[in-house]
Amino acid sequence: MTDGQPRTGDATGVIPLRRWKIEKRPDVGAWLQFLAILLALAAAFIVSAALITIAGADVGKAALAAFKGAFGSLKSFAETLLQSTPILLTGLAVTVAFRARLFNIGAEGQFLAGAMGAVWVSLAFGDALPSGLLIPLTMLGALATGGLWGGIPGLLRARYGTSEIIVTVMMNFVIYFLLAFLLGDVWRDPSSFFLQTPRMPEAAHLPKLIAGTRLHLGFIVALAAAALVYVLLWRTALGYEIRAVGINATAATYKGIDVAKITVLVMALSGAIAGLSGAIEIPGLHQRLTLDTSTGVGFTGIIIAMLGRLHPLGVVLAAFFFGASVTGTSAMQIATGVPVAINQAIQGIILIFLLITDVLVRYRLRRIEVHV
């Protein structure tokens, strides 16, 4: 901005004017990206405090209750880890897809597809197989169904150029209504009034990690998946190709990368990871399918992936944070009556603020000399 009032010069004729200028940074370093996250979280905390006040509760008391609820004891800490498990996996699923610039909005549906695959396997083979075989088999089933549900949008995009965004969104609903149909029909537990499948056989349940808590083996599987996603993306040739397609698909084509193949592969892989999330949440926690099986874990996964900067380590941290926020807010509701729905509102707010602060840190304010 050089449109300041020019002053007439003295003997030399030139007086440097100093003004502030907003300019784009040549590059945004890692610490600035981290700062953007901190700013977004700080803003979200302020909004949370405002919402808690509106709800008529004392902010300090509510925060203490939330903190205790999330970390106060071994049991509550285990519950936090438990809550972070499914969203860690959906976050990883979204990460893999977004790294290839494929907008998989369908982790929600792929989660359900995976859960359905796992339940089907366990109901079909539950009596015949021991736990050590049945559990891996349910997970394989979920990888297949989730992979199929993610692979179809990938295939349609590669073959017909249709938007994977729209197709994945639509497929979320298709699988939901398919599940609703099955629950009212062949999958219905005849002994129950509710729309739900029979309980999964004992052998398919995931073993608990800590006695007296609900934390199960799925947490370890999710952590292992995070490590595997890291290795895949940064230590293999395929991962290099995935990231190359994400940075510039045209350039990747010139390098001889088969973008269509990567598209299908990445979407199927992303769907498979989201499906695995379903194969962990159901056998680990609910042990049966209902229509309320998914509580928006696919959409939360998108926020976690963004907050984690599309990096597995960041995704682990973000999932842990959101897991704590789930257990924290339910403890807060019990202690202070602040509705637990605050959790979803804050998730949305965090993402909006993160998008804003990401733009903010791209600019800097600098004092420059203007020569007139």
Add this chain to the structure above:
Amino acid sequence: MSELWDVAFIASLLAGMVRLATPILLAALGELITERAGILNLGVEGMMLTGALVGFLVAYGTGSLWLGTAAAVLCGGLLGLLMAFMAATLKVDQILVGLALNLLALGSTTFAYRLAFKDVGTQNPTTISTFGTVKVPGLADIPLLGEVLFSQHALTYLALLVVPAAYFFLYHTKYGLELRGIGDNPRAVDMRGVAYTRRQYAAVAFGGMMAGLGGAFLTLAASGLFVPDISAGRGWIAIALVIFGNWQPVWIMFGALFFGLIDSFQLSLQAVGVDVPHELLLGLPYLLTIVALVLNRRRTQMPLSLGIPYYRESR
């Protein structure tokens, strides 16, 4: 089953079709204008939900259904402005903004409703009296057609009137031409000196207002009560409709009527105790949208720059 298909049944089936098409048609026409300006707003669901709650709260508080409707439109418009600010000014990823708005709306409406009423999850939620149907004098007495088309809610007539209005605006006015230009080729429009950002703000705000209106229809005309997540995917149906109708107002209306017919069909058959796989029928619109997307790909009217931010400085 054959004795079911008498005139009264068909009339109620078709009247239900038009009624059920109303909220999704309102929201879809708003989304059409939004997308024609090059902005893909995935936050329709959240805007509808917000309109549904705000309309309900204001109507409950003031006793005026029309004030509630106005408040719903206003709040939808404000959310639209937020979306426009993020998409057109900050140029952040539109997909993510839309999803964030949905989560924010789902959380905050449930939060607000629970604070305002303590009856969430109980058997008797708070209800208000709804808009009545408006019989068009003379026309309402026509057999069949009168019941189907001319004994509907005022907002239904409005939705049906917006269809030709949107068509006329898009294809027969200078502003409509410019708006379509922004969606297809913002650089060309920019070079003609058109204030494209302002147009985008107006388009997205209009989309939000229509979504808010669609939401208000749910609480103030269709049901008279609010339950958390009452929009139940209708915002996504609206987005699907824009695709299904190939970004053209008249086809979007036919799509809305078709989706409304499916909904009315399964409700009518359930009401008379006929066992239909109604879940599969409800899932059909989403599946058909994918099919339409694939089949229409060669003659798609999708705005060419849909979802892609335009930077004046870079090429």
